[in-house]
Amino acid sequence: MLERLPSLGGCAATSRLAPGFHCPTLSHRAAIDPSVARSLELARHGLDMVSPAALVSSAMPDGRMLTLWADAGRAAREIAAFSAHDAERYPRFLTSFSRVSAVLQAVMAANPLSIDQISAPDLVMLVGAARKLRRLDRADARRLLRWMPMPVADLVSEWFESESLRTLVAAEGLLGAFLGPRSPGSSLQLLLLGAREGHPISTGRMPRGGMAALVTALTRAAREAGAEIRVDAEVREIRVQDGRATGVVLATGEEVTARVVLSSADPRRTFGLVDPAHLAPDFIRRVRGIRMRGTLAKVNYAVSSLPRFAGLDRADEGDQRARLSGGVRLCSGMTALERAFDRAKYGELPTDPWIELMVPSITDPDLAPEGQHVVSAYVQFAPFTLRKTSWDHERDQLGDVTTRTIATYAPQFPSTVVAREVVTPLDLERTYGLTGGQIFHGELALDQIFLARPFLGWARYSAPIRHLFLCGSGVHPGTGLDGRSGALAARAVVKSGLC
Template sequence: MCDISNLIYVCVSTCIMLIVVSVCVYSQAAYLQKGGLKTAVLERRHVLGGAAVSEEIIPGFHFSRCSYLLSLLRPHIFRDLELKKHGLKLYMRDPYAFTPMLEGGVGGHPPRSLLLGSDLAMNQREIGKFSETDAKAYPEFITHLDKLASAIHPLLDSPPVDIAGLTGGALRRRIAALRSALPLVQCGLKLGKNIPDFYEIITAPIMKILNRWFESEPLKATLATDAVIGAMTSPNSPGSGYVLLHHVMGELEKEKGAWGYVEGGMGGVSKAIASSARSHGADIFTEQDVHQVLVGSDGSAKGVVLKDGTEIYSRVVLSNATPYVTFKTLTPQSALSPAFIKAVDQIDYTSPVTKINVAVDKLPNFLAAPTPDGKPGPHHQCSIHLNCESVEVLQTAYEDCKEGRPSFRPMIEMTIPSVLDPTLAPPGSHVVLLFTQFTPYSLVGGRAWTDQDREAFADSVFSWIEQYAPGFKSSIVGKDILTPPDLERIFGLTGGNIFHGAMSLDQLYLARPLPSLSDYRSPIKGLYLCGSGSHPGGGVMGSPGWNAALAAMADLKRG
């Protein structure tokens, strides 16, 4: 038995793309340590970062095994923790999106493609290949979307409004609750006359919005990918508009909406934040698998017990596991009410994601943008959207999955970070990261995935890539296939969901993950949620940890 800290972080799982819970944990540890509280972080795996990790799965090739791009990390966390000082190096991408067509060339020319970046004039030329009307409308659309996304920022760095405090309690709590409403007021003021547009985009299918602005399928489908990425939803599903907004509200190096690569892979983010936390005195331990939260006779958290039986005492415990793992696995069920347990069981963790990491001995050569010399073109640094030339293709892929089948023609987002970061692969070789949808957690009839199923789906993905970039299959020297059950087993992502719970309207803001849990405080006094399952949700963001730190510090101050 030992008493090593004021606060313990239980690091059981994290989330991809977005969303990395250990980032929240390490940043939170740094803030609380700076505030004078001795902290300890207990990481289940051998490598720091949860799902924001770099792993050498194939000798010589270093993969961002789950999370693979950075954008949503809050700027104040980036600055406060001095992440560049602690080794974080970024590679900005420009252009950033490439959508090749699967069609025959005309007049001896390559197939068409759509390339988007920061150069607005170039974007309009690219879009004009499909629609001059869309090319003219695009700048206004981007400005409009930026206004809506920017308005959300005050909500990201604060807990949801304290409704209970506003509607009851002592005068002091009511005054504090009024302050909690300030970010919501700031959001409303920023939106101004755009409030109806904001309401529409967070509730509507994204196609209702895109069809109003554009007519060309490649542009609509490319934009729609951000409305379904990581989510078991289709472009025609209500609420998919918010998923798009969530993915465009970040910034990198003061560039709004930008996404970039981290040198050495996404583990570089976790290492930098952990280094910052350690510099302030925090202790971080790997291969420390937490078995259960210790709950005292007074019903409050007293620490944790590890799988090896070691008991560690602490005044506060913060869990970045999913709500399901936290309350169904780590918390003694006798300490929770049956009604609460039933509510936890209802949280939606449906996931459509299979991540495939591939080592190749040569760069993919796309028919739509040939590079016969083997040298990278501008499009190689992008998020490369395959099987995304029409919304119908995305919709059909979604419907396959709803019936329990991996998509026959899956949506594929390909990134090749080694084009910009030479530390990831041997000279001339590359790491190719494939974020694919849609794949169900269980196959038809509730059947579990087998190795044969995994190989068959991966081969289908490779065959589709082959049609866009002949020679891709023969360039493969190794692969790592992570279906939804694999993401759950390895990283603790319930259901394989990269966001620690669906980013649907019934699981956002005041209802994330449940109305009774939206302020990060659990029914167990001293036990807090600090991961992506809490507000504001998934992404390599740090906001859930920041907000949970504020709640924990406020409670400790009050005693």
């Protein structure tokens, strides 16, 4: 395994912000698929997942806070303070979402169909998905078909009347997407990401020891299986002879030969490492046509005390820690979400971004010195390309805007900051290899999922070059750091008989 950076982790890396402070550099959620974790025996290699009491909270400008607890009944009682109607609807929404997710789970767990020749395994998958679809009642079957192309603002408005709850749920489907809540198709990402656990809100489960613990467990499992792992090993070229991948050439000029080459880089970056003479012009055109417009930035903080949100002034420390144990979303409403996206559409620096922050040191105190914390903040919408300036010039401005936005809800936050790290969309591409800053290696859209991921005709992990396979999020199911794309790609390699 070849890693370009000096250390392992990639999007699951950990930053040392200051002595004793360790924060997830990029992803602060670990949605590793349980079946993948079991097959790799990650628990035996030290992985211990911690589940917070709260899924997510929403801090509001008026000082109130809405918390969706992991316990659905407790969450409904919380919602009742905002809307009795929504408190009654929330459990029904979760039930309907879970039923719909069962169909999507069946599709996401299987190899995409071949549009040229449907095999026996394809038929088995189709029959299984069809059975799950038939088990849905008529209302849920219609919802599945309606929800996928819908604006997420319309979906949540059909269920809830409270603006705070609508915004809290809708935001789940917008993270990293070049879509606003009123954009057609913005419900799709909510469905795909939620289908992993059958719940519209990600659980926010974290490895004990931070994301570094996940990387350590994966590294141990790989080495036990015989893998050789090298860092500071940037791949400059995928070597091709007679239409077959034979290995790679490193930036140092060293050639590494291999029977099979698997790339977890995005499709555009992967095929950019291949001499164009080995690819058909139409294939190159289609690779370049994959939409990869990133909108996410990241700001990480070391802080001297737990953030004190205005809505929790009267809460005891135990209640504060419980409510902040999941994600905290900072956005005043659906209109603010749409306006934040409007600025991204026109290449403008965010001035009032919506933020999802986590305090991973609540569930894992070892990430910070005693009594102190680390805060991990997703910042949306931050366009990859700025119209009148560049991210190299606006890095500090982005950090300042993020700090000011958090201070709107937690006034004392700026005075507690010990250290700060700003990761711009350009950094996501330049340092971590995410083309366009797109965290899913390609936008999750109806024309870029399942048998169209990365595009029609090449959705089954292989490439026009024999012995070259893709195993990153740019191929089905494409839902990020859950291990599913890699697991399905590994099965495809084994099935090919090449190893």
